[in-house]
Amino acid sequence: MSLTANNLPQHPPTDPAAVPVPVPVPVPGPGPQARPRPEPERLARAALSRLGEPGDATLGRWLARLDALDVVRAIRGDAPAEQLGVDSARLAAFRARAVDLDPVADLERVRAVGGRFIIPGDTEWPSQLDDLGEGRPTGLWVVGTGSLRLLALRSVAVVGARACTAYGAHVAGDLAAQLAERGWVVVSGGAYGIDAAAHRGALAVGGPTVGVLACGVDVAYPRGNTALIRRIAEQGLLLSELPPGEHPTRFRFVLRNRVIAALTRGTVVVEAALRSGALSTARRARDLNRHTMGVPGPVTSELSAGVHALIRSGAAAVVTDAAEVAELIGAIGEDLAPQRSGPVLPRDLLEPEAARVLEAVPATAEGAPVERLARQSGLPPDEVLQRLYELGSLGHVERHGAHWRLMRRR
Numbered sequence: 001m002s003l004t005a006n007n008l009p010q011h012p013p014t015d016p017a018a019v020p021v022p023v024p025v026p027v028p029g030p031g032p033q034a035r036p037r038p039e040p041e042r043l044a045r046a047a048l049s050r051l052g053e054p055g056d057a058t059l060g061r062w063l064a065r066l067d068a069l070d071v072v073r074a075i076r077g078d079a080p081a082e083q084l085g086v087d088s089a090r091l092a093a094f095r096a097r098a099v100d101l102d103p104v105a106d107l108e109r110v111r112a113v114g115g116r117f118i119i120p121g122d123t124e125w126p127s128q129l130d131d132l133g134e135g136r137p138t139g140l141w142v143v144g145t146g147s148l149r150l151l152a153l154r155s156v157a158v159v160g161a162r163a164c165t166a167y168g169a170h171v172a173g174d175l176a177a178q179l180a181e182r183g184w185v186v187v188s189g190g191a192y193g194i195d196a197a198a199h200r201g202a203l204a205v206g207g208p209t210v211g212v213l214a215c216g217v218d219v220a221y222p223r224g225n226t227a228l229i230r231r232i233a234e235q236g237l238l239l240s241e242l243p244p245g246e247h248p249t250r251f252r253f254v255l256r257n258r259v260i261a262a263l264t265r266g267t268v269v270v271e272a273a274l275r276s277g278a279l280s281t282a283r284r285a286r287d288l289n290r291h292t293m294g295v296p297g298p299v300t301s302e303l304s305a306g307v308h309a310l311i312r313s314g315a316a317a318v319v320t321d322a323a324e325v326a327e328l329i330g331a332i333g334e335d336l337a338p339q340r341s342g343p344v345l346p347r348d349l350l351e352p353e354a355a356r357v358l359e360a361v362p363a364t365a366e367g368a369p370v371e372r373l374a375r376q377s378g379l380p381p382d383e384v385l386q387r388l389y390e391l392g393s394l395g396h397v398e399r400h401g402a403h404w405r406l407m408r409r410r
Contacts, residue, residue, distance in 0.1 A: 038107060044068035045119045045139040046103035046243065051075070051094060052138075054241040054255040058086055060134030068119075068138070072098075109244040113218045114233075115143035126152040131288050132262050137241045143217045144237035146208055151237060155185040155210065156329055157260045157285070159278040160194025160270040161303050168194055168271035168303065171295055173201035175268065178322030180207025185236070187212065187264050189256060190229055192222060194270050194278070199232055208236040212263070214248040214256040216240060221248055257281040266291030266329040268319060272306035279306050286315050291328045293319040347396065353379060357387040361397050367405030 038046075045068045052059045062071045074084055075098050081088040107117055118124045119139040126149045129136055142148055158176050160168060176186045176198040186202040188195040190211035202209040211232045213221070217240050220226040232238055241259065242252065257277060261267055261284035269292075272278040286292045294316040297304030310316040319325050347358060360376035362368050370388070374381040388404050391397045398407050 038104070040069045041067060041121075042117060042119055042139075043103045043107075044072045046106050046117055047072055047098075047101045048138045049117075049141070049241060050101060050103070050106065050243045050246075051097050054137065054252065055132070055135040055258060057134050058090060059138065060136060061085075063136075063138065064134060106243045110141050110143070110217065113143055113244075115141060115217055115238075117141050118148065123147075124149050126263060128152065129259070129262050132258060135258060137259065140239050140241060141217045141243060142237060142239045143233045146237050148210075148237055148239065151185045151208060151210060152187075152263050154183060155187050155264045156325060157187045157264040157267040157281065158194065158198035158270060159188055159257075159260065159267060159272075159281050161272055161276060161278065162191050162193035162195070163303070164193040164197070164271050165297075165301065165303055167297060167301075169197040172197035172270045173204075175270065175295070175322055175325070176201030176209075177205045177207075179325060180205050180209070182322055182326055184322075184326065185210060187260055189214070189253075189260060190221075190225060190232065190238075192224065196225055196228055198270075199228060203231055203235055206235075210237045210239065210263075212256055212260050213238060213240040214242070214252040216242050216244040216246040218244045219247060253277055254280055258284045261285040261290060262288055264290065266293060266325070268293045268295065268325055269307050269310065269316065270295045271297055271301075271303045272310075273303055274306045274309060276306045279310065282310055282316060292316045293325060293328060295319060346394070350391075353383065354387045354390055357384055358391055358396055361388075361391075361404055361406055363406045365400075365405065367400050367403035369403055373404065 048059055048063075048068055048071065059071065062074070075091070075094045081091040084091060110117060117139055120130070120136070124142075124147050140148070156179055158172055158179075160172060164172070172194045179186055180202040185208050186198050187210040188198045190196070190199065190213055199209050199211060209232055211229060213219075215221045217238045220229050229238065240246075241256075254277060257280050261281050264285075267282050267285040267290060269278050269282050282292045282294075292310070292315055294307040294311045296308065296311065296318060299308070307316070311318055317328060319328070347355065350358065356377045356379065357373060360368075360373045370381050370385050373388070374384045377384060379387070388397060388399075392399065395407055397404050
């Protein structure tokens, strides 16, 4: 039997024991010390964010049909695994972790660093995360002053290799700065390499940037990016599915990438080897019908091999600057990139007959007579002479007695 509201342990709504997670009691006395009681759904989702790993499909299936509070009740109850639609080992693991849950403490801890916990239904919740289906985050722990929903409406992910080259760091920084100047919010993972270069590029021009972490928002990881992570929180947002105090694992980095892909309108990969976490972000973006883009690099660089394979397979479009990125992910007809062309030379503007005569004129000092130029250009002598005077007035040729030669450039 699957998990449903009808087969859960029932409690009277007025019974305090009906709430399976601790509920804080407001501090006695008047004044700003008294805190409002967190609503049960937020408390329950905070508990679930610690109970399961990000993107847990089992929790996702339950939350698709039930309130988070009912899910917590079911896990903490004594219903058999078959009744809840999960194998016994998995349910035992959930119940073992549920013993130490303290969502009130987690909410206080994130509040202490100036953060908050947002859940589906909040005005700040970005609805594009719903595209993840059963893998949608239970909630997001956020630090920063901006609205995640508003920042995500016009956002683009810039990701890539951690051990990037100087070329990759330069391209990522310039690209992020250009995007920020165009009003786009740059989203990345806060890691070394391309991630850090993208965040710094946006911050350098005063643009907001969002860091999606694979650890708690109160944990600075990697340590070498502590100052950068602090700046992101001040000028943009830090967010994570993991509750405060949680540390990253390799698996959590991969799971984090799906949030980056879903949150943004497109993903740009700048340098990635054939085995790279950045490619998983690109594949997620493609599967979610987001724009996927790649910046080409040297064909001799292993750190660009993954990007080139992505482009060659047709899974990503080639981009080289912010204008091309904005054309793909921006509004139709409003964010068009300028038409690219080489420099226009004076002889490019000549009429075809004049260009033929100019090609026939030698660069030697003695030049050539009109008759020879007529034979070489295939035009009548009278027309050749007319074209020669035109070319002379434009500064292309000069007369030397009865001969014509190319103008000598000083």
